[in-house]
Every structure is written in structure tokens, then in C-alpha cells.
Amino acid sequence: MRKTKQLLWLAGALLAVCLTACGSGQSAQTEEVLTAACQGEGATVQVSADVSGGWRADFDPVSVRLYAPEEDGGRDPVAIGLCEGEAEYARRLQAARALPSYTETEEGVTFTDGAGLQEYILDLGENVHYTILAQPDCDAQAVFSRFDVTLTARTPAQDDLFLTLVNRTHKLPDDWESRIRLVDTQNYSQQSIQVEENAYQAFRALQEDVRKDGVQIELESSYRSVERQKDLWAEYEQAYGLDYCNHYVAVPGFSEHHTGLAIDVNLIQPEKDQTDEERAAERAALWAKVHAKLAAHGFILRYLEGRDDVTGYSYEPWHIRYVGDPAVAGEIMETGVTLEEYLNAVEPSDAVVDYGTSAVYDEDEMREAVAAIRAQFDTWTGCELRSVRYAGDQCYNREGVAWLSSVGGGKAYAQCIEFVSDFRSGETGSGYCEPNTDYTDYQWWLARTLGGEWELLSWGA
Ligand SMILES: [Zn+2]
Numbered sequence: 421m422r423k424t425k426q427l428l429w430l431a432g433a434l435l436a437v438c439l440t441a442c443g444s445g446q447s448a449q450t451e452e453v454l455t456a457a458c459q460g461e462g463a464t465v466q467v468s469a470d471v472s473g474g475w476r477a478d479f480d481p482v483s484v485r486l487y488a489p490e491e492d493g494g495r496d497p498v499a500i501g502l503c504e505g506e507a508e509y510a511r512r513l514q515a516a517r518a519l520p521s522y523t524e525t526e527e528g529v530t531f532t533d534g535a536g537l538q539e540y541i542l543d544l545g546e547n548v549h550y551t552i553l554a555q556p557d558c559d560a561q562a563v564f565s566r567f568d569v570t571l572t573a574r575t576p577a578q579d580d581l582f583l584t585l586v587n588r589t590h591k592l593p594d595d596w597e598s599r600i601r602l603v604d605t606q607n608y609s610q611q612s613i614q615v616e617e618n619a620y621q622a623f624r625a626l627q628e629d630v631r632k633d634g635v636q637i638e639l640e641s642s643y644r645s646v647e648r649q650k651d652l653w654a655e656y657e658q659a660y661g662l663d664y665c666n667h668y669v670a671v672p673g674f675s676e677h678h679t680g681l682a683i684d685v686n687l688i689q690p691e692k693d694q695t696d697e698e699r700a701a702e703r704a705a706l707w708a709k710v711h712a713k714l715a716a717h718g719f720i721l722r723y724l725e726g727r728d729d730v731t732g733y734s735y736e737p738w739h740i741r742y743v744g745d746p747a748v749a750g751e752i753m754e755t756g757v758t759l760e761e762y763l764n765a766v767e768p769s770d771a772v773v774d775y776g777t778s779a780v781y782d783e784d785e786m787r788e789a790v791a792a793i794r795a796q797f798d799t800w801t802g803c804e805l806r807s808v809r810y811a812g813d814q815c816y817n818r819e820g821v822a823w824l825s826s827v828g829g830g831k832a833y834a835q836c837i838e839f840v841s842d843f844r845s846g847e848t849g850s851g852y853c854e855p856n857t858d859y860t861d862y863q864w865w866l867a868r869t870l871g872g873e874w875e876l877l878s879w880g881a
Pocket of ligand 1 (some may be wrong): 677682683684
């Protein structure tokens with residue numbers, strides 16, 4: 421039995437391709453790979469089956485069924501591999517310890533259960549386990565050697581990291597600080613500031629580049645912790661009131677400055693004898709020179725003129741954002757789109773959407789689910805949606821899928837997802853909410869078949 425415990429950097433997009441490419445019931449000619457989601461802590465178990473020599477495999481998100489090359493066409497699987505969480509693992513282990521066939525190995529345990537099934541349990545660490553159940557008359561080694569299991573931490577690739585979207589509706593990912601490195605430096609006023617290290621290097625190169633055009637730019641500010649933003653909010657609220665804050669101050673967790681990838685640039689304009697108009701015109705010309713050089717260094721101008729309906733902010737010539745790849749930056753700058761549009765992440769309303777952190781679903785998949793929720797919600801007259809939050813990977817399990825399959829009239833769903841939302845109902849309410857009531861943690865359950873669209877199946881307070 422081969423087993424690898426390896427942390428892979430794997431882009432969400434790759435997983436999405438894999439999930440749609442490996443349909444259930446499909447007969448495999450070459451090795452197939454499917455990412456199956458366990459209830460591990462932030463970990464995803466990637467399962468592959470070696471289906472050479474006439475073997476075939478069926479995949480679904482929580483199991484793999486392996487069919488031996490047999491005369492009858494191998495209608496019954498000779499083995500099933502199952503992803504399992506801690507509780508199920510503990511239960512199986514407890515039952516197995518009493519059996520005479522119980523054997524511990526370096527990789528896990530093997531035994532033959534009461535029904536004669538051969539079981540092999542792999543302890544993959546991080547509370548993720550994988551159990552292979554083989555038929556009694558099988559050569560266990562022949563079966564087990566056809567499974568391969570890899571523990572995969574689903575972390576966006578570096579390029580995706582630099583394209584992380586944080587705005588009024590997209591919260592900073594919870595584990596952000598562990599994914600970046602900050603450089604300590606000073607701004608033009610000798611105040612200590614921090615910048616993400618790649619963004620910092622890129623800024624220094626940009627600074628040198630524009631200096632050749634006779635333009636001086638300096639660091640003003642960049643990284644700001646969520647704690648600092650909370651303090652800022654409190655300071656501004658005390659000084660100017662809540663209304664001011666709601667309009668001009670980013671909600672803690674929803675400021676791009678939390679990423680360390682956003683930089684406020686201080687444009688040094690020499691003092692000259694000139695009218696206000698002349699000075700303003702010169703300043704605009706200097707900014708234009710800076711903006712022209714941004715993309716070559718992996719930066720974009722983040723808050724474009726007249727696009728506050730999308731970005732949530734008025735034009736800020738000084739606020740630049742590092743996106744990593746100069747080709748990506750060039751495409752964004754040349755086409756004149758906002759980062760939201762580039763990432764296809766324009767939210768149709770002001771409701772805050774928190775996609776949280778998931779080892780199972782990427783943001784595109786979640787966005788589709790939220791769109792289905794909004795479509796339902798929009799039919800509730802006068803209701804004001806305030807926020808939608810991902811309820812967490814723990815809500816995706818076999819019980820949930822089975823329950824929604826029964827709700828959905830016995831449809832064979834492969835995955836489920838839950839969101840919770842806060843909203844205020846309207847004057848008349850609806851069949852699903854009382855009039856003029858504030859709802860918190862209102863639940864929304866959706867499920868989908870393999871390769872299918874999310875279907876909203878259940879909701880309620
Ligand atoms: Zn800024």
C-alpha cells in the first residue's frame with residue numbers, strides 16, 4: 421500500500437476542473453483522480469485509483485468504488501474507499517480492536533470485520549481518515565495497491581494569492597496573515613509601516629522607474645491589521661459619527677489594506693510659483709506618469725474614476741494594488757476594468773457576503789450558491805438582505821446530502837452547502853418570515869448533483 425502525506429499547492433481552479441471531469445459512473449481507461457472532501461480540519465483528501473489492467477473505478481465526492489476485471493463485467497465493486505471524519509474513524513477503530521484479525525501497521529490498521537469484509541484504515545493526520553472496505557474473497561493487497569491517497573491542503577497558488585479580492589462585500593480570508601510575509605519599513609514621514617514583501621520589492625522598482633521620468637513617489641501607508649481598523653473605526657465614529665463611518669471608513673475585515681498588497685502612494689509635487697489650476701493640472705499629469713508605469717511592476721490602479729458603483733470607493737489616484745503578474749496587471753489596466761470585473765465578482769447588492777474559508781468549495785462555486793439564494797430572497801417583498809455567510813465545511817457530510825436528497829424528491833445529490841444570512845423583513849413579511857423582523861443566522865441549504873447546478877432546497881430561521 422502506497423501512501424503519501426504531502427502538502428500540495430493546488431489551485432482551486434484545478435480542483436474545479438477535476439470535480440467536473442470525473443463524473444460518477446464513468447468508466448476509466450487511465451488513472452483518474454478525484455478530490456474527495458473529508459471532514460478534516462482544513463484538509464482535503466485526494467484519492468486516485470490505478471485502473472489499469474481492466475480495473476475500473478467510479479468516483480463521487482465521498483467515496484471511490486473499485487471494480488475488478490471479471491467475467492461478469494464486475495458489476496459489484498470489490499472494494500470501496502471512504503473518506504471519514506474523526507467520529508466515524510473512532511467508532512470503527514473501537515469495534516475493530518476487539519477482533520482477532522486486528523493488526524496495526526505503520527500506515528494504519530487492518531482487520532477483517534464481523535461480516536468478513538477486509539478493512540484497511542489509513543490515518544492521514546489532521547483528523548482525516550480513509551477506509552478501504554474489500555470483499556471477503558479479495559486479495560487485499562491486489563485491491564489496496566490500486567488505491568492511492570494523498571492529503572492535500574487546498575491553498576491558492578501564489579498568483580491567486582495576489583488576486584485575492586477584499587472590498588466592501590468580500591472579507592479578508594481568515595488565514596490571511598499566515599499566507600503572506602510582511603516587510604518592516606518606514607514611510608516618507610519616518611513612521612513604521614509594513615508592506616507585503618513582493619509588493620514592497622515591486623514598489624521600490626516602480627519608484628526607481630518613475631524617478632527616471634522625473635517623478636518622485638514615496639510610500640505613505642500599506643498594511644493595516646483588522647485590530648488597527650477597529651481602532652480607526654472607533655476613533656472616526658467618536659469624532660464624526662456612525663453615518664460618516666458607514667460612508668468613508670472600511671469595516672474591519674473589509675479593507676484592502678489588510679492584505680498588505682495595497683499601497684497608498686505619496687506623490688511629491690515640488691513647490692512652485694503657480695496658480696491652483698496649474699498646480700492641479702501638473703499633479704494630474706504626474707499621476708498619469710505614475711499610472712502608466714504601474715502594470716509593468718505588477719500594480720493596478722484600484723479605484724477608478726466613476727466606478728464607485730462597483731468598487732465601493734471614489735476615485736483614488738494614490739491607492740495602488742499589487743496583483744503579482746505584470747501580464748495580469750497589464751490586461752486589467754489596458755481594458756480599464758475594475759478588479760471586481762476582472763475577477764467576475766461584481767455583487768448585485770450591498771449585502772455583505774463572507775465566503776469564509778473552505779477546503780471543499782472555491783469562491784466561484786460559492787458565488788453560484790449565493791446567487792441562487794438571492795434569486796429566492798429577491799421574491800420576498802420589502803426584505804433587506806444584510807449579510808450572507810458560508811456556514812462551514814462541516815455542513816457538507818453524507819447525512820446532509822442524504823437529507824437534501826429526500827427533500828429533493830430522492831434526487832441523487834453529490835454535494836451540499838449551507839449559508840446563513842441576516843436580514844430585515846418588510847412590512848408584509850412573506851411565507852417564510854414575519855413582518856418587520858430582524859433575522860439572524862437564517863439558514864439556506866443547497867445541493868447539487870455531480871456536474872449539476874446548485875438547487876436551493878431548504879431554508880428557514
Ligand atoms: Zn488606500
